[in-house]
Each structure stands twice: as C-alpha cells, then as structure tokens.
Amino acid sequence: MPAASTTHLVLIPSYNPGPKVLDTVRAARAQWTPVWVVVDGSTDGSAEKLQALAASDDGLKVIVLPENRGKGSAVLEGFMLAAAAGFSHALTMDSDGQHPADLIPVFMAASQAEPDKMVLGKPVFDADAPALRVNGRKISNGWANVETLWMGIGDSLYGFRIYPVMPLIRIMRANRFMRRFDFDPEAVVRLCWAGVRPINIDAPVRYFRADEGGVSHFKYLRDNTLLTWMHTRLFLGFLLRLPLLAWRRLQTSS
Ligand SMILES: Nc1nc2c(ncn2[C@@H]2O[C@H](COP(=O)(O)OP(=O)(O)O)[C@@H](O)[C@H]2O)c(=O)[nH]1
Ligand SMILES: [Mg+2]
Numbered sequence: 001m002p003a004a005s006t007t008h009l010v011l012i013p014s015y016n017p018g019p020k021v022l023d024t025v026r027a028a029r030a031q032w033t034p035v036w037v038v039v040d041g042s043t044d045g046s047a048e049k050l051q052a053l054a055a056s057d058d059g060l061k062v063i064v065l066p067e068n069r070g071k072g073s074a075v076l077e078g079f080m081l082a083a084a085a086g087f088s089h090a091l092t093m094d095s096d097g098q099h100p101a102d103l104i105p106v107f108m109a110a111s112q113a114e115p116d117k118m119v120l121g122k123p124v125f126d127a128d129a130p131a132l133r134v135n136g137r138k139i140s141n142g143w144a145n146v147e148t149l150w151m152g153i154g155d156s157l158y159g160f161r162i163y164p165v166m167p168l169i170r171i172m173r174a175n176r177f178m179r180r181f182d183f184d185p186e187a188v189v190r191l192c193w194a195g196v197r198p199i200n201i202d203a204p205v206r207y208f209r210a211d212e213g214g215v216s217h218f219k220y221l222r223d224n225t226l227l228t229w230m231h232t233r234l235f236l237g238f239l240l241r242l243p244l245l246a247w248r249r250l251q252t253s254s
Contacts (some may be wrong), residue, residue, distance in 0.1 A: 038078040040065050096214070122201060158184070182227060
C-alpha cells in the first residue's frame, strides 16, 4: 500500500452502490492512502461490509451517515472531517466501479504540483455509455462554460476530480443548494468564481449493465429538473458577477 499522504485523501461518497463497492474501495486503496468512504444512509448492508474491510485496514476509514442526504451532503460531511484532520485536498470518486482508480496517482501528482487549482476528470466514454447521459452533459457543460466565461472547465459533471477542501467548504456553507446531484457542476462553477482554476485530465468512465453490477440513482426527470434549476441560479449569479469575471478573464488571457 502507498505511504500515507497528510495533505491529499481519496473521498468516496456511497449510496446503495451495488456489488462493485468493495472492489472499488480496494482498487482505490491499492493506489492511495488514506481512503475515506462516506456511507450516505445506505440500506443495502454495504456499511457493515465496508466497516469489516476497514477493521483490518488502517488506511481505510468509513463514515456512516444514518440517513440518506444526497451526494453533496455526504461529500461535505467528509470534507469537514478532512479539514479537521488537516487535509488540504480531496479526490472524490464514485463507489460503483465507474471511475478509474488507477489514475488516482496521476491526478494527485497534478494537484500536488499546482495546489491552487482543482483537477477535473474529462470523461472518455466507452461504447456502452447511454447517449442521453452523454448528450445531456453537453448541455450542462455549455452552461458551465458560459457561467465562467470559458475559464477552462473540461467537464462539469464528472465526479472523479480533486477539490481544494477549504475553498469548497466555504462555498457550500454559504449556499444551501449543492446537496444532491447538483453538487459537482455547481462546485466547479463556484470554485472558478472564487479564483480556483481547473486542470483537465482525460479519464475513462465505464457504464455497466444491471446484470454486470451497474447501479445508478440518476433519475432523468428529477435530476434534470434539479440541474436546470441549478443552472438558472448560476446564470443569475453569473450576471451579477459579470464585470468582475470579465476583468479577471481579460487579465488571465493577456
Ligand atoms: N445519486 C446519488 N448518489 C449518491 C447519493 N449519496 C451518495 N451518492 C454517491 O454519488 C455517486 C454518484 O451516484 P450514481 O447514482 O452512481 O450516479 P451516476 O453515476 O451519475 O449514474 C455514487 O458514488 C453514489 O454512491 C445520493 O443520495 N444519490
Ligand atoms: Mg454511478
């Protein structure tokens, strides 16, 4: 197992993740120490299995939330504990096997070289990726780029990324949204507004069929409505900040 980092950790929010969760966490542990999992009120017995894994692994910590509160809430809970433990950055990844654990060291190295930035995964889809999801994210990405005046967000939604811990906590404390599926895109846009620039790195994303152990809690109507409302409020926030953003943008492009 790799030597323990005192600045960077892997944080995995997990809600009823399906059969791939233990392999996903093991794969992350093979690449990084420490790894923390935040179990977000799961009802599938995964909390107990993860706790059993952690009992024999000092590099793995499992935080169990009693009720499901949404991905953003689960990540925020983990970030507050990470900040209290002195960590400055966290790589978030999903618990269902879709994200490339083998790229954790590459992302961490990029973040350690430029700690003022966030490191965003840019998804490379396999042939099984549902067209509706792939095309849907183009809309979210288009909005995110407008809202940040094209400051370089490669992908707004991919949850395989490194956030600076304190800037994100400050943003989330000041904002009552970002607690569910609206977390990832709103986080990158608001971090850009706060002056945290993105680094983009290509990273494969896998889509598993249900019979292969694939699980998704994405609901098209509910979550697309959430994303539409999110971009509406971000666009209004963008209009308010437009003079400041335009000024900054001119400075960085010259
Ligand atoms: N959708 C959802 N995901 C959650 C929640 N809490 C934590 N997560 C985790 O967030 C990640 C993304 O969720 P997932 O359903 O796989 O979304 P998808 O990969 O975009 O289809 C997974 O690791 C989930 O386990 C929640 O309340 N809802
Ligand atoms: Mg998933």
